[in-house]
Amino acid sequence: MVALLGFAALPAQAQAPAGSSEEWVTRLSGLETEPELDLAGLRQQLTNRIKSRTDPVPAKRPAAAPELLKLPNLVAEIQFDADAAVVLPASYRVLGRIADTLYHPSLLGYKFLIVGRTPSGGRRDHNLTLSQRRADAVRDVLVNTFKLSPKRLLAVGLGEEQLLDRAQPNAPVNGQFHLITVGEI
Numbered sequence: 001m002v003a004l005l006g007f008a009a010l011p012a013q014a015q016a017p018a019g020s021s022e023e024w025v026t027r028l029s030g031l032e033t034e035p036e037l038d039l040a041g042l043r044q045q046l047t048n049r050i051k052s053r054t055d056p057v058p059a060k061r062p063a064a065a066p067e068l069l070k071l072p073n074l075v076a077e078i079q080f081d082a083d084a085a086v087v088l089p090a091s092y093r094v095l096g097r098i099a100d101t102l103y104h105p106s107l108l109g110y111k112f113l114i115v116g117r118t119p120s121g122g123r124r125d126h127n128l129t130l131s132q133r134r135a136d137a138v139r140d141v142l143v144n145t146f147k148l149s150p151k152r153l154l155a156v157g158l159g160e161e162q163l164l165d166r167a168q169p170n171a172p173v174n175g176q177f178h179l180i181t182v183g184e185i
Contacts, residue, residue: 132157
């Protein structure tokens with residue numbers, strides 16, 4: 001029920017990050033050093049963290065991958081069917097702008113990580129799985145609808161293990177997606 005109330009608070013229109021296309025390109029540019037990403041290892045770490053039941057209070061949980069927040073990124077709100085990984089039509093405009101940005105000549109040589117998350121509420125393991133499915137769905141839309149190269153896009157779901165607003169674990173902002181520049185292709 002709490003999760004449904006969180007979804008009800010979402011606006012009817014998906015929200016794109018503020019700024020012009022050039023500002024988006026600037027936000028995704030400037031990767032100084034490529035991070036050492038082990039997505040399979042990160043997924044396993046998250047699964048183990050949930051199984052061990054450490055840090056049961058969401059507001060007190062340390063970020064699962066704080067290094068990701070230091071990389072060039074965009075934050076966007078992508079809307080889904082409740083408790084599902086189906087991207088709502090209202091979000092296609094935002095995804096189209098993201099695709100246009102990734103086609104910018106200065107970004108063509110880079111790969112990006114789509115990071116999905118969920119607000120706190122419900123079971124942690126369910127939220128982790130749901131966020132991965134949603135990150136994969138966003139990647140699929142960018143690849144299949146907007147024809148971005150699958151080699152340029154990675155996806156990971158962090159569930160509620162890296163809240164954007166730890167003071168309000170159930171806030172909709174905690175369900176926003178990050179698009180992060182992670183290296184050259």
